[in-house]
Amino acid sequence: MNEQSNTVSGLGEQLSTLSQDIWYLAPELTLVITILLLLGFDLLFKNNKNLGIFSLAISGLAFTFFVTIQSFDLASSVLSLFNGLVVFDQLGLVFRALFILAALMMLIMATRTDKLFSDFSRSSELVVLSVALILGASLMSMSVNLVMIYISIELVSISSYILTGLLNGKQKSEASLKYVLFGGVASAVMIYGMSWLYGFTGTLDISDGAFYSGLSEVATLPLSIALVMTIGGFVFKLGAFPFHIWSPDVYQAAPTPIVALFSLAPKLAALTILIRFVNEIPVELFDWKLWLGIIAIASMTVGNFSALWQKNAKRMMAYSSIAHAGFLLVGLLAYSESGNVALLFYASIYLVMNFAAFLLIQYFEKQGGSAELKKMRGLGLKMPWIGVLTVVVMVALTGLPPTAGFNAKLFIFSSLWEAWQIEGQPVLLWVFIFGLLNTVVALFYYLKIPYYLFFKKSENENSPITVNKIDLFWGTIFVLPLLILFFKADWLVGFLNSINFVL
Amino acid sequence: MIELQDLIAPTAFNPMIYWVLALLGVPMISFISNFFTKGKAPVWAALLLLINTLISVYLAFNYWYGEPISIKGTWFSVGDTTFGYSLYLDRLALIMTVLVNGISFLVHVFSVEYMRTDPRKARYFSYLGLFTFSMLGIILFHNLLVMFMFWELVGLSSFLLIGFWFEKKSASLAANKAFIINRIGDVGLLSGLMILFAQFGTFDLEALKALMVFSEIEDGNWVTHFTNNGQQVMNSLDGRWLSAAGIALFCGAVGKSAQFPLQVWLPDAMEGPTPVSALIHAATMVAAGVFLLARVFVLLDAQALEVVAAVGAATAFMAAFAALSQFDIKKVLAYSTISQLGYMVMAMGVGAYSAGLFHLITHAFFKGGLFLTAGIIIHQLHQLESDKIKFNSQDLRVMGGLSKYMPITFLCFLICALALAGLPGFSGFLSKDAILLNATAWAGQKGGGYYIIPVLGYITVLFTAIYIFRLVFLVFTREFRLPKIVGESGIASKLKEGNWLLIAPAIILAILSVSIVFGANVKAENTWFMQFFSVPIYLVPEAYAAFSLVDLTEETIKGLHSWVAIVSIGLAAIGLIVSYFLYRPISKKALVFQDAPEPRGPLGRLSLNHWYQDDLYEKVIAKFIVLQSKSIAWFDEKVIDGIVDGFAKIHVVFAHIVRWFDKYIIDGFVHLTVFASGRVGQATRSIQSGNVQTYILSALVMLVLLLLWLVF
Numbered sequence A: 001m002n003e004q005s006n007t008v009s010g011l012g013e014q015l016s017t018l019s020q021d022i023w024y025l026a027p028e029l030t031l032v033i034t035i036l037l038l039l040g041f042d043l044l045f046k047n048n049k050n051l052g053i054f055s056l057a058i059s060g061l062a063f064t065f066f067v068t069i070q071s072f073d074l075a076s077s078v079l080s081l082f083n084g085l086v087v088f089d090q091l092g093l094v095f096r097a098l099f100i101l102a103a104l105m106m107l108i109m110a111t112r113t114d115k116l117f118s119d120f121s122r123s124s125e126l127v128v129l130s131v132a133l134i135l136g137a138s139l140m141s142m143s144v145n146l147v148m149i150y151i152s153i154e155l156v157s158i159s160s161y162i163l164t165g166l167l168n169g170k171q172k173s174e175a176s177l178k179y180v181l182f183g184g185v186a187s188a189v190m191i192y193g194m195s196w197l198y199g200f201t202g203t204l205d206i207s208d209g210a211f212y213s214g215l216s217e218v219a220t221l222p223l224s225i226a227l228v229m230t231i232g233g234f235v236f237k238l239g240a241f242p243f244h245i246w247s248p249d250v251y252q253a254a255p256t257p258i259v260a261l262f263s264l265a266p267k268l269a270a271l272t273i274l275i276r277f278v279n280e281i282p283v284e285l286f287d288w289k290l291w292l293g294i295i296a297i298a299s300m301t302v303g304n305f306s307a308l309w310q311k312n313a314k315r316m317m318a319y320s321s322i323a324h325a326g327f328l329l330v331g332l333l334a335y336s337e338s339g340n341v342a343l344l345f346y347a348s349i350y351l352v353m354n355f356a357a358f359l360l361i362q363y364f365e366k367q368g369g370s371a372e373l374k375k376m377r378g379l380g381l382k383m384p385w386i387g388v389l390t391v392v393v394m395v396a397l398t399g400l401p402p403t404a405g406f407n408a409k410l411f412i413f414s415s416l417w418e419a420w421q422i423e424g425q426p427v428l429l430w431v432f433i434f435g436l437l438n439t440v441v442a443l444f445y446y447l448k449i450p451y452y453l454f455f456k457k458s459e460n461e462n463s464p465i466t467v468n469k470i471d472l473f474w475g476t477i478f479v480l481p482l483l484i485l486f487f488k489a490d491w492l493v494g495f496l497n498s499i500n501f502v503l
Numbered sequence B: 001m002i003e004l005q006d007l008i009a010p011t012a013f014n015p016m017i018y019w020v021l022a023l024l025g026v027p028m029i030s031f032i033s034n035f036f037t038k039g040k041a042p043v044w045a046a047l048l049l050l051i052n053t054l055i056s057v058y059l060a061f062n063y064w065y066g067e068p069i070s071i072k073g074t075w076f077s078v079g080d081t082t083f084g085y086s087l088y089l090d091r092l093a094l095i096m097t098v099l100v101n102g103i104s105f106l107v108h109v110f111s112v113e114y115m116r117t118d119p120r121k122a123r124y125f126s127y128l129g130l131f132t133f134s135m136l137g138i139i140l141f142h143n144l145l146v147m148f149m150f151w152e153l154v155g156l157s158s159f160l161l162i163g164f165w166f167e168k169k170s171a172s173l174a175a176n177k178a179f180i181i182n183r184i185g186d187v188g189l190l191s192g193l194m195i196l197f198a199q200f201g202t203f204d205l206e207a208l209k210a211l212m213v214f215s216e217i218e219d220g221n222w223v224t225h226f227t228n229n230g231q232q233v234m235n236s237l238d239g240r241w242l243s244a245a246g247i248a249l250f251c252g253a254v255g256k257s258a259q260f261p262l263q264v265w266l267p268d269a270m271e272g273p274t275p276v277s278a279l280i281h282a283a284t285m286v287a288a289g290v291f292l293l294a295r296v297f298v299l300l301d302a303q304a305l306e307v308v309a310a311v312g313a314a315t316a317f318m319a320a321f322a323a324l325s326q327f328d329i330k331k332v333l334a335y336s337t338i339s340q341l342g343y344m345v346m347a348m349g350v351g352a353y354s355a356g357l358f359h360l361i362t363h364a365f366f367k368g369g370l371f372l373t374a375g376i377i378i379h380q381l382h383q384l385e386s387d388k389i390k391f392n393s394q395d396l397r398v399m400g401g402l403s404k405y406m407p408i409t410f411l412c413f414l415i416c417a418l419a420l421a422g423l424p425g426f427s428g429f430l431s432k433d434a435i436l437l438n439a440t441a442w443a444g445q446k447g448g449g450y451y452i453i454p455v456l457g458y459i460t461v462l463f464t465a466i467y468i469f470r471l472v473f474l475v476f477t478r479e480f481r482l483p484k485i486v487g488e489s490g491i492a493s494k495l496k497e498g499n500w501l502l503i504a505p506a507i508i509l510a511i512l513s514v515s516i517v518f519g520a521n522v523k524a525e526n527t528w529f530m531q532f533f534s535v536p537i538y539l540v541p542e543a544y545a546a547f548s549l550v551d552l553t554e555e556t557i558k559g560l561h562s563w564v565a566i567v568s569i570g571l572a573a574i575g576l577i578v579s580y581f582l583y584r585p586i587s588k589k590a591l592v593f594q595d596a597p598e599p600r601g602p603l604g605r606l607s608l609n610h611w612y613q614d615d616l617y618e619k620v621i622a623k624f625i626v627l628q629s630k631s632i633a634w635f636d637e638k639v640i641d642g643i644v645d646g647f648a649k650i651h652v653v654f655a656h657i658v659r660w661f662d663k664y665i666i667d668g669f670v671h672l673t674v675f676a677s678g679r680v681g682q683a684t685r686s687i688q689s690g691n692v693q694t695y696i697l698s699a700l701v702m703l704v705l706l707l708l709w710l711v712f
Helices: A002-007 A011-044 A050-070 A090-111 A114-122 A125-140 A146-165 A170-201 A209-216 A220-238 A246-253 A256-262 A265-278 A288-307 A313-333 A337-368 A384-398 A404-423 A426-446 A448-455 A469-487 A489-497 B004-008 B016-033 B038-063 B091-114 B121-140 B144-162 B169-200 B205-213 B240-256 B265-271 B274-283 B285-299 B302-323 B329-349 B353-384 B407-421 B427-446 B448-476 B482-486 B500-511 B528-532 B554-583 B602-608 B610-685 B692-711
Strands: A079-081 A086-088 B069-078 B081-089 B216-218 B221-228 B231-238
Touching: A011 A050, A011 A079, A011 A125, A050 A090, A050 A114, A050 A125, A090 A114, A090 A125, A090 A256, A090 A265, A090 A337, A114 A125, A125 A146, A125 A256, A125 A265, A146 A170, A146 A220, A146 A246, A146 A256, A146 A265, A170 A209, A170 A220, A170 A246, A170 B692, A220 A265, A220 A288, A220 A313, A220 B692, A246 A256, A246 A313, A256 A265, A256 A313, A256 A337, A265 A288, A265 A313, A265 A337, A288 A313, A288 A426, A288 B610, A288 B692, A313 A337, A313 A404, A313 A426, A337 A384, A337 A404, A337 A469, A337 A489, A384 A404, A384 A426, A384 A448, A384 A469, A404 A426, A404 A469, A404 A489, A426 A448, A469 A489, B004 B081, B004 B205, B004 B221, B016 B038, B016 B069, B016 B081, B016 B091, B016 B121, B038 B091, B038 B121, B081 B091, B081 B121, B081 B144, B081 B205, B091 B121, B091 B274, B091 B285, B091 B353, B091 B500, B121 B144, B121 B274, B121 B285, B144 B169, B144 B240, B144 B265, B144 B274, B144 B285, B169 B205, B169 B221, B169 B231, B169 B240, B169 B265, B205 B285, B231 B240, B240 B285, B240 B302, B265 B274, B265 B329, B274 B285, B274 B329, B274 B353, B285 B329, B285 B353, B302 B329, B302 B427, B302 B448, B302 B602, B302 B610, B329 B353, B329 B427, B329 B448, B353 B407, B353 B427, B353 B500, B353 B528, B407 B427, B407 B448, B407 B500, B407 B554, B427 B448, B427 B554, B448 B554, B602 B610
Parallel strands: none
Antiparallel strands: A079 A086, B069 B081, B216 B221, B221 B231
């Protein structure tokens, strides 16, 4: 392939390859078309745009999902597209399907609060930027070229910056600005590292054999500096230690559906980039497992312990997502066939439980006016069904039965244990021990929400609350997979097992 | 060597599963939807059952001649053990689905009128849906564990329907009694399941049958040989466990099919609405025990079958005797049902598989018909009740001469009664004849004391004819006694025939009780039913297998047949005549029947109180249990509690010590941990000062520190 890209001389021939390859990107094309349609609709109509915007976005995303599923068979073997800019494989497709699901769930969440609904539909900007974020994440999940990686990360980042600050409010603008500055620095560090890598190897294509052989000839110190800087950029998107500091402020300020999206799509996209990237690094020269193991331990510990003190549910979930970034890295460390299945299982369950948690927090936010824990006092007794759903989700996030959160943790840690037994690297054992200890710590703050809901007396005892039937419906739909997949985990595992993991 | 996993391997997808799901799903829809339909419930439920009946008839016509259809799948696995489900559509399942759906539909139609004024009728129809669903589950599934679950569901729906008028204390007590006594039988059934599972490691009936063939008796031990996942398995149990398994399975049938000694629940179950009695406690559910026996028939050994035959014969005789002197029309029919179920069980016990099933079918029609016509009478009499006039509308003493007022009802009742008595020309004759013939042939083979079983069968024929014609005479002939009792002569003119919703189902069931339905023949073995259902061969190890009727020569049968038929017809005729002389319109007894006292003689009292079985249970067993529990309570209170209290005192002292330790040492440690993790949290959080320059700086510093640590 790469040889071919060097030898292709005629411009026409190159163009014809490109125009053939473009059809493999059908999901991305439909996303672009959705964005264009939304923008056009926004320009043409003045009032009452909510129905149009939501139906365009939802049908566009649903169609993309359909197209993604359709292309599954095409990817039975790995294809390299656009002269090695991106690869087309089943791993990427699974993640893309998850991103689109996330976007759909975000739109559903947005309809559940009147204020958010009007924010989302006043103009199409929020929706367009969310779709752009998904587009960026999709491209991230298939990039194998340093420039392509950089561009797709920036597409996600810039969409995120604007999404954070788009709505009025001092807090939002402040968080957005912090995010931009912090993200800018992270990008700068990453692209500086990438320029080193280019200098070492003379190629941008990480799947190119020249990349690997080029790196193998570099001395350890410069190689480590370059790689640490590059991976630092990915870690920023993953929201893991040490580039996690932006997330609490951003999570607290941004609208809840957007936060739910932030906590999922960029993280998983960064994870796929990491999967592809570490695969091309010579292990003898740079022990990336040690490095990522430390990052995982640090993320879990920092996230969980900081979360203990939070008084705001959304801020707490921000730290929780830092901790979960650590757990996702555990799957990457247990790098094997079963480890990959465990990782994808964890990612899918994380999608469901995260969205369910944010949806329920949004309900409480609607009742109490903010996501402060003290505003939730006694709400569980007034809205028993929502309360019970919250308990289920929190138990799932902790990773206890009878929820799929337990299976996810079980799979990921048992594959880590297997990996440790085969490879015997001490860092894997340390990750294992810290991961289990952190699960115990997590119990304390996750169950704080049910504790506030059921055991604390509410301020105004006598005001009954009637919960919207549709709210109940979506709450149940979001939570139900967690219970079903606990009892029938083999449904999802069976599908994931059928995926071709060749990178 | 036979491989277990091959036997229970899931089958390829078979579109038949949609039909099966439809059969089970339609009543389930009726169950769920009727919680919401309110006033529309009767028509909606009846419509659903009509659809299901049509489906079952269609399936029966299409698959009657084909090979049995078997669908297997995996339900769940625990370790290496796979629990499957399997559906099996053979002729037995097909004809049972038609029977259950058909009678259920007729009862639905009947109930539309019968329950018209009941405020909770939606719930009633919902329960009927649940019952039909669970009954079909027993029929269609071919896995003992799944069948057991549906078995329990059937028990639940029976409980709900017996206690449907739960405001009546007697109804809720009867429901409890039925439920509790059935549990006793189910414990037996469950033990049977466990024995089979311990031996074969599967609940699948087809697999059990296949594996049973490969088991044998070695030195008095029951040994199985098969492979599981390629590994050789050899389970060995004492040979008596084989008999125990059969008897334990039979215990389930004893409970559900109201056999001695657990039959006491069925007469009380008549507290439920009469259509329910017709559907559940006469035609279908109580036959589930017989159906179960038919399903496990080939797994029963000689000893178990002897127990089955003896219990069946005893039940048939005892219940028929009790039916002779009851005053409640439904009680008579209830005892009659027990007695007829005894026949079926006896048939299974002597190995007359097809005769027993044949009787199951014919009995379902004529007994269903009898109950429905009784229901019409009760319903129409009930209309006469008002605030001033109160009477028990089920009491024979208030009836009499009803043929004038309700001629069609009378005709239907008469046809079904003739079928029950077993007179030629009616279906009951054919099936009963077949059972008696087989039982006689069986006793002939075994000889000696075994003749008691057919003899009990013959005496029951006599009693049956007496009690059912007693009903016919007392209910329909002479004059209407109610006006005399309540002292209002105008009331008689108000009595009317039931409307077509009540009459039509009864007519259909009466027509189905005529023998021509099963073939224009007086010999049972020439009917289409007996042609299609042949007696299967026992699969238990040869040493333990019972003598099979298949081995009888045709001559033996032929020789017996004519005199069996003559004796049974003769006994029925004698019963009819005795009954006529006792209760004919001008007999002394009939003239003053409104004042008839309870029978006085020892025999009469024995009959009225059903051998004092209830009293025995209440006064002896229940009392014994209460006494025992009292003594245990005393022991518990004084001795165990005393010891416990003593321990508790020691514990309290010890606890004080532990408390001190806990408070200062353990809690101190916990507080320390909490404090430490709190500090860690504070430290990790403190980076979050809100100043973006600090953020960036700290991130970069940490990155560099990591790098340094990594490189050096």
